[in-house]
Amino acid sequence: MKTALMVALGGAVGALARYMVGVGAMRFIGAGFPWSTLIVNVVGSLIMGLLIAAFALRYSVSNEMRAFLTVGILGGFTTFSAFSLDFAVLMERKDYGLAVLYLGSSVGLSILALFVGLSIARVVFQ
Numbered sequence: 761m762k763t764a765l766m767v768a769l770g771g772a773v774g775a776l777a778r779y780m781v782g783v784g785a786m787r788f789i790g791a792g793f794p795w796s797t798l799i800v801n802v803v804g805s806l807i808m809g810l811l812i813a814a815f816a817l818r819y820s821v822s823n824e825m826r827a828f829l830t831v832g833i834l835g836g837f838t839t840f841s842a843f844s845l846d847f848a849v850l851m852e853r854k855d856y857g858l859a860v861l862y863l864g865s866s867v868g869l870s871i872l873a874l875f876v877g878l879s880i881a882r883v884v885f886q
Contacts, residue, residue, distance in 0.1 A: 770832015
């Protein structure tokens with residue numbers, strides 16, 4: 761239960777950070793390109809790499825703190841960081857075929873699912 765609470769708290773922090781990046785990107789860069797999404801995906805993935813390496817190489821943290829930082833904050837900030845970590849784990853295991861399948865299916869099926877959802881919503885709500 762404590763871990764779930766830490767994840768929820770971290771998720772709130774991450775979601776707020778994502779919102780603030782969106783506000784900042786709109787103010788300073790503009791709306792012609794999805795800059796805020798790109799920024800949170802790249803920054804979140806960078807931070808995930810830093811955290812995972814730090815936990816493995818130097819710092820011993822509790823499962824609750826690990827979940828707070830990775831699943832909670834980074835999950836609320838961007839789920840792309842978890843996707844990036846999953847892909848990296850497959851690559852480091854030298855499971856290249858599965859890594860490429862995961863990459864293609866995650867991106868392709870997610871975009872396809874979005875269009876399916878749009879189509880269903882247009883039929884149901886019009």
